[in-house]
Amino acid sequence: MERIKIAEGLEFSRLVYGMWRLGDDSDTSTAHVEAKIEACLAQGITTFDQADIYGGYAGEGILGQALKANPALRDRMEIVSKCDIVAPVGRYADAAVKHYDTSSAHITRSVETSLMEMGIDHIDLLLIHRPDPLMDHVETGAALDALVAAGKVRAVGVSNFRPWDWELLQSGMKTPLATNQIEISLSEITPFTNGDLAFHQRQGHPLMAWSPLGGGGLMTGRGQLAERLDEIAAAQGVDRAAVAIAFLLRHPARILPVLGTNNLARIKQASDALKVELDRPTWFKLYEAALGREVA
Numbered sequence: 001m002e003r004i005k006i007a008e009g010l011e012f013s014r015l016v017y018g019m020w021r022l023g024d025d026s027d028t029s030t031a032h033v034e035a036k037i038e039a040c041l042a043q044g045i046t047t048f049d050q051a052d053i054y055g056g057y058a059g060e061g062i063l064g065q066a067l068k069a070n071p072a073l074r075d076r077m078e079i080v081s082k083c084d085i086v087a088p089v090g091r092y093a094d095a096a097v098k099h100y101d102t103s104s105a106h107i108t109r110s111v112e113t114s115l116m117e118m119g120i121d122h123i124d125l126l127l128i129h130r131p132d133p134l135m136d137h138v139e140t141g142a143a144l145d146a147l148v149a150a151g152k153v154r155a156v157g158v159s160n161f162r163p164w165d166w167e168l169l170q171s172g173m174k175t176p177l178a179t180n181q182i183e184i185s186l187s188e189i190t191p192f193t194n195g196d197l198a199f200h201q202r203q204g205h206p207l208m209a210w211s212p213l214g215g216g217g218l219m220t221g222r223g224q225l226a227e228r229l230d231e232i233a234a235a236q237g238v239d240r241a242a243v244a245i246a247f248l249l250r251h252p253a254r255i256l257p258v259l260g261t262n263n264l265a266r267i268k269q270a271s272d273a274l275k276v277e278l279d280r281p282t283w284f285k286l287y288e289a290a291l292g293r294e295v296a
Contacts, residue, residue, distance in 0.1 A: 001044030001271065004206045004254055007155035007178045010124060012047040012078055014249070015270055016208060018260035019048060022062050023055020025262040033066040034073070036267055041076055043271040049181075049208070049258050050118070051082035051129060052110050057090030060117040068119045079120065080208075082129040082159055082181075083110035100132035104143035111152055126153040127181055131165045141172030148175045157181070159210070163199040179206055184255060186225060186244055186290045187214025192251075201253040209248055212257040218244045225289035232282060238272045246276035247286050 003011040017040045022033070037048070050060050060081065067074050084102050088095040091113075101107075107128075114123060126147065128140070144156045156173075158166060159181040170177050180200060184191050188211070191197045200207050213219060218229065219240055229240040236243070248255045259270050278286075288294050 001274065004256060006125060006157075006206060007176070010078070010154050010178075012125075012206075012256060013045050014256060015043075015045050015245070015273065016047040016049050016080070016256050016258045017045050017267070017270070018210065018258040019050050019059055019063060020054050020210075020260050021262055023059045028062050030065045030069045032264075033062060034070055035264060036262075037066060037073055037077070039264060039267045040270070041073075043268070045270060046076060047078040047080065047124075047256075049080045049210075050114075051085075051127075052114055053082075053085045053087060053129070056087075057092070060114050064118040064120075074120060078124040079118065080125040080127065081114050081118075081123050082127040083107055083114070084129045084132060100130050100134070102128060102132040102135040102140040104139050104146075107140065107143045108147070111147055115152065122151055123153045125155045125157060125178060127157045127159045127179075128161075128169070129159050131158075131161055135169070137168045137172035139172075141169060141174075145174050159208075163195060166199075177205070179208055179256075181208035181210055181258065183211050184209040184248060185212045185214045185218065186229075186247055186286060187211075187217055189287070189290045192287075197251070197253050206254040206256060208256045208258055210258050210260075212248055212259065213241055213244055223289075224292075225286070228285055228289045232276070232278075232286075236276050238276055239269070241266070242269070242272040242276050243278075243286075245270075245273035246278055247283065249273060250278045250283050 002014040004014055006012050084100050086092050086095050086101050087098045147153045155178040156175055157177050157179040161180050229243050232243045233240050245257050248257050
């Protein structure tokens with residue numbers, strides 16, 4: 001599988017396995033989690049996306065159980081995690097209101113907790129999960145720089161940031177921000193025209209795409225877009241998911257789709273997207289259907 005340089009000395013698999021719903025699975029046993037990881041690794045998917053808040057702050061611990069049971073897995077993986085969302089559940093059940101916290105103390109404490117929950121000594125990529133209206137970019141930047149210097153994270157980036165949010169945080173840092181994880185799919189195509197993709201493409205930042213299947217809606221939807229997905233899928237011997245992911249892979253911005261299914265069979269088919277060939281007219285047929293009109 002193609003690998004993408006994220007930072008100096010750090011590469012990710014082109015497809016990323018997202019663990020957002022890991023704690024929602026009916027089976028969160030160590031054996032089942034390990035089976036998901038092995039199914040990914042067998043295809044060359046070596047990058048795994050976590051966040052402290054996933055599963056009500058329980059997702060990292062579920063992953064950690066598998067890594068502690070089979071420590072050899074860690075050396076075959078790159079682990080992404082995120083922090084700064086404080087929601088009144090789990091360890092933050094006493095929080096008065098859902099909010100963001102990009103203070104140095106919170107970021108450092110969150111990373112220490114994530115390392116303990118997963119039973120690892122470093123996070124390969126740490127992302128600030130959401131833009132914080134109260135962010136002191138100098139304080140936040142210094143905290144992220146310190147974590148890199150301490151070897152607790154190898155690289156840092158952001159999630160859901162707009163270009164101006166990125167530039168503000170970067171101005172307070174020595175470490176280059178590595179990536180931005182944003183929502184991009186045939187269900188959410190605004191980044192293609194609102195400047196988000198253009199900003200990062202111009203600067204050579206690889207992007208990560210969360211919810212690349214529109215929260216599963218692209219798999220179950222009807223209408224013109226569904227018909228075009230099915231037409232291409234049938235012609236190339238894959239399913240809708242593979243075509244929808246291939247739509248993102250075709251873009252020159254080096255998008256890394258984050259795939260979040262809990263279905264083991266679907267996980268084993270994730271790399272089918274790499275087999276799909278979309279020429280320019282076919283790509284635009286999908287784009288036109290997502291727009292609901294022909295391009296101007």
